[in-house]
Amino acid sequence: NGSNESTGAAKQSGPVKLVYAEVNPLDSIVGMTAQYFKEQVERLSNGSVIIDIQAAGVLGSENDVLDSMVGGGTSVDISRISAFALTSYGAQKSKLLSIPFTFESREHFWNFANSDLASEFLNEPQEIGLPLRGIFYGEEGFRHFFTVKPVKGIADFKGLKIRVSNDPVMNGMVQGLGASPTVVSFGELYSALQTGVVDGAEQPIANYRSNAFPEVANTLILDGHTLGAIQAVITDTAWNKLNDEQRAAIMEAGRLTQAYNAQISEAKENEVLDLLKAEGCNVVEVTDKSAWAKACEKVITEQTKSNAALYQKIKDLK
Amino acid sequence: MPKFFETMDKIRPAYDWAYKIVLFICKLLLIADILITSYAVAGRLLGQYIPFLTDPAWTEEVVLTCMSYMAVLSAALSIRRGAHIRMTAFDRYIPKTALAVLDIIADIAVLALGLIMLIVGWRYTSTLGSRGFYVSLPWLSRFWMYLPVPVAGLAMIVFELEAIYNHIKAFFVKEEK
Amino acid sequence: MDTQSLAILVLLGSFFVMIFLRFPIAYAVGLSSVFCMLVQGNSLNDVCRLMVKGISSFSLMAVPFFITMGVLMGSGGISDKLIALANSCVGWMRGGLAQVNVVASYFFGGISGSASADTASLGSILIPMMVDEGYDADFSTAVTITSSCEGLLVPPSHNMVIYATTAGGISVGSLFLAGYLPAALLAASLMIGSYIISVKRGYPKGEKFSLKKFIIQLGKSIWALAAVIIVVVGVVGGLFTATESAAIAVIYSLIVSVFIYKGLNWKGVWKALEECINTLSIVLILIATSSVFGYCLTTLHVPDMAAAAITSLTSNKIVLILLLNLILLVLGCIMDMAPIILIATPILLPIATGICGLDPIQFGIMVVLNCGIGLLTPPVGAVLFIGSAVGKTPMEKVVKATLPFYGCMILCLLLVSFIPQISLIIPKLLGGYIPTNF
Ligand code: NA
Ligand code: NA
Numbered sequence: 001n002g003s004n005e006s007t008g009a010a011k012q013s014g015p016v017k018l019v020y021a022e023v024n025p026l027d028s029i030v031g032m033t034a035q036y037f038k039e040q041v042e043r044l045s046n047g048s049v050i051i052d053i054q055a056a057g058v059l060g061s062e063n064d065v066l067d068s069m070v071g072g073g074t075s076v077d078i079s080r081i082s083a084f085a086l087t088s089y090g091a092q093k094s095k096l097l098s099i100p101f102t103f104e105s106r107e108h109f110w111n112f113a114n115s116d117l118a119s120e121f122l123n124e125p126q127e128i129g130l131p132l133r134g135i136f137y138g139e140e141g142f143r144h145f146f147t148v149k150p151v152k153g154i155a156d157f158k159g160l161k162i163r164v165s166n167d168p169v170m171n172g173m174v175q176g177l178g179a180s181p182t183v184v185s186f187g188e189l190y191s192a193l194q195t196g197v198v199d200g201a202e203q204p205i206a207n208y209r210s211n212a213f214p215e216v217a218n219t220l221i222l223d224g225h226t227l228g229a230i231q232a233v234i235t236d237t238a239w240n241k242l243n244d245e246q247r248a249a250i251m252e253a254g255r256l257t258q259a260y261n262a263q264i265s266e267a268k269e270n271e272v273l274d275l276l277k278a279e280g281c282n283v284v285e286v287t288d289k290s291a292w293a294k295a296c297e298k299v300i301t302e303q304t305k306s307n308a309a310l311y312q313k314i315k316d317l318k
Numbered sequence: 319m320p321k322f323f324e325t326m327d328k329i330r331p332a333y334d335w336a337y338k339i340v341l342f343i344c345k346l347l348l349i350a351d352i353l354i355t356s357y358a359v360a361g362r363l364l365g366q367y368i369p370f371l372t373d374p375a376w377t378e379e380v381v382l383t384c385m386s387y388m389a390v391l392s393a394a395l396s397i398r399r400g401a402h403i404r405m406t407a408f409d410r411y412i413p414k415t416a417l418a419v420l421d422i423i424a425d426i427a428v429l430a431l432g433l434i435m436l437i438v439g440w441r442y443t444s445t446l447g448s449r450g451f452y453v454s455l456p457w458l459s460r461f462w463m464y465l466p467v468p469v470a471g472l473a474m475i476v477f478e479l480e481a482i483y484n485h486i487k488a489f490f491v492k493e494e495k
Numbered sequence: 496m497d498t499q500s501l502a503i504l505v506l507l508g509s510f511f512v513m514i515f516l517r518f519p520i521a522y523a524v525g526l527s528s529v530f531c532m533l534v535q536g537n538s539l540n541d542v543c544r545l546m547v548k549g550i551s552s553f554s555l556m557a558v559p560f561f562i563t564m565g566v567l568m569g570s571g572g573i574s575d576k577l578i579a580l581a582n583s584c585v586g587w588m589r590g591g592l593a594q595v596n597v598v599a600s601y602f603f604g605g606i607s608g609s610a611s612a613d614t615a616s617l618g619s620i621l622i623p624m625m626v627d628e629g630y631d632a633d634f635s636t637a638v639t640i641t642s643s644c645e646g647l648l649v650p651p652s653h654n655m656v657i658y659a660t661t662a663g664g665i666s667v668g669s670l671f672l673a674g675y676l677p678a679a680l681l682a683a684s685l686m687i688g689s690y691i692i693s694v695k696r697g698y699p700k701g702e703k704f705s706l707k708k709f710i711i712q713l714g715k716s717i718w719a720l721a722a723v724i725i726v727v728v729g730v731v732g733g734l735f736t737a738t739e740s741a742a743i744a745v746i747y748s749l750i751v752s753v754f755i756y757k758g759l760n761w762k763g764v765w766k767a768l769e770e771c772i773n774t775l776s777i778v779l780i781l782i783a784t785s786s787v788f789g790y791c792l793t794t795l796h797v798p799d800m801a802a803a804a805i806t807s808l809t810s811n812k813i814v815l816i817l818l819l820n821l822i823l824l825v826l827g828c829i830m831d832m833a834p835i836i837l838i839a840t841p842i843l844l845p846i847a848t849g850i851c852g853l854d855p856i857q858f859g860i861m862v863v864l865n866c867g868i869g870l871l872t873p874p875v876g877a878v879l880f881i882g883s884a885v886g887k888t889p890m891e892k893v894v895k896a897t898l899p900f901y902g903c904m905i906l907c908l909l910l911v912s913f914i915p916q917i918s919l920i921i922p923k924l925l926g927g928y929i930p931t932n933f
Contacts, residue, residue, distance in 0.1 A: 058793055064548055071446035073540045088453045130449055166375040166454040183378045185553045188736050191666045195733025345768045355742035359735050382551040389550050392776030402519030403831045424518040431526050442540040467543040
């Protein structure tokens, strides 16, 4: 492992520079969150820690960056990831956050994120032996389905080809809805929608608009199947470079950033939704989600059974 | 000296076999990639009519892993064939001996890269492999995703050793028939 | 010197030194990245990770598939059918066989997408035919090698796929459609050039045009041409993605070569696969190591610096576009196609789309065309070498005979560079144009 390469660094004079990887551009919710985190860390550490944000996916996808960090690489110190991204590194708790219809509302998620349970979740990588620790939680809004042809409700999903990422939870959800999950890389999604390789996909509202998907798939159905829970993680190598005050500054900055994210994400999401409506997007409201949740019951039970008690705790925080 | 080379040349059939086996594996990997991708298309287009045809989520990751193995193994074959693209523009103006020396330097450098890929690659692959899994196949270790790198390193070393040997031999044994 | 400048110096410096020391380019790229990471004090783990990630792109899978399709079709004996088809179209013109050479390459290019394969397979039939009919061998070779570059532009083309993946976020379908007109323009200019030379030298013409003959030949070739139609219609029409269409096309071309044209038996297919592997072995490892190199370039902000440096010279768009072409042409003289696309795209694309205001799709056509010219120019020109071997003519003589055709190609390049519509009109008309979002 690569931790031996860091030991000498603690003695260095001058500020410690930490590279922060962000997949989205700086003007997105998560990009703004990164920017805020940087300001807070640099302020609280009196400039002894400098955050170098590498945004817009310069360092690769979330999995690329995690492969680097988890494999003992030293080029990335902090990364903002989707909470469920840790699932493929053996994190069972994080996975619960991406189970469909877990969070009934934004408040529900934030009840969780601000609870003691959240700090237990943030510490999970350490528990399972990954060289990472969580700093803060956040969200980039609910994820919704969008389709090329108009849909009115769950009944219209029968037989549709829906693009989702290839993990078992998402696949199970789409199958539960009677549609067939289809693998298309994100880079090819726009043309796949335009040409009809797939009939729909799912994204948070902001991503839906910023990737110009309304041009080719103009129906957005607000089912809010999952909340795009995000978290920031720091490598052990970077953590060991820091002294106690610097560590405290990072954690305090994380706490402030979490509050900041809560404050901007709802406002930003509503702003984008209003824009979409003004631009003629066919936005379909879903008032009763119980039918949707019921359709996904199989995958929900299957994927939570190993942690049923913990899952119930999250559900109870509503 | 030629005696020494005669003894060493006995290892040549082993190299021929290694080449053939690696080539065979590469062909199988290419065929597998074509078949799996076509199967996924068929599953997506015809799946609703033919019940047993599906477009499973694992196809992409498996196809890409096969391709990685094929890429690195076939690259090692090209070392033996001396087929890799290089700048041969000014060869005409360089004396033969100098060319031979440059060839040996290049081969030693590639050998060094092969060693790095083998050692660092193995360390990385086993570290990450004990921690990560394929996204679509949660029971399959990411070890297999990155194993192509140390495998490539090993294959490069094997075929580079022969290439270097041939260069050195050319110095001592002139114009073999 | 700070670490960053030192790292850049090591990355680029060691790369060029190794290239001139005749290192295999793929490994020179890998080694210079290793040196760069060592200077930066980064763990070499990233080298391993990035190599695998570099090849692990689903869009990129189209490359091995298209190459396989070309090899299978090529070994299946379609060359003579396409030549006969081209002959029935343009054989009647002055310098008939030269025109046939140009047109046959347009058809063949659709299937193989490789200029080397085109020169090797069409050239070995056409050059002797032309010499028999009284054409000069150097002229015949010159026509063969220049027209073989059409195949780089006619879809499907695996080099376009490499460009699209390197650039990121570009629709392969749009890029494919964009290639048709520039390739036709290239063919037209080569036909005019051949015509003028043929009149001057009194080269013969073939039989009179016969619609019946044309239809018969079209019927014979249709199975081969259908592979292209499957790919293009499939991708543009949304049945499959480019990668999937390539896999389907491989299976289709297998069926055509084995059961319809019967140019291949199963043993032949197994042998042909070896040729595929040989070609792939060179391209794929380059893609893998270039991915590490590209990562070093990007994280060291080299593209931004290059952009700043170039724009500090001038802010005149026309001069800048000419400069981009010049850089690509010079690179083309000393390097092969795939490494240029892989290494130069991340550096030059931001300049092209930013200050020059070019569409990334148009720039893709420019890159491919520039690299195409590079394949025909000494000191490093793979197609030139193959041509001179197939045409049994010394390289210097071929280069001399190619001079007027270089002119045709440069003319096309300038038209493509300054008239975006040449690249964009077909994708726009067919509704296949997808604007790039980065
Ligand atoms: Na082509
Ligand atoms: Na030709």
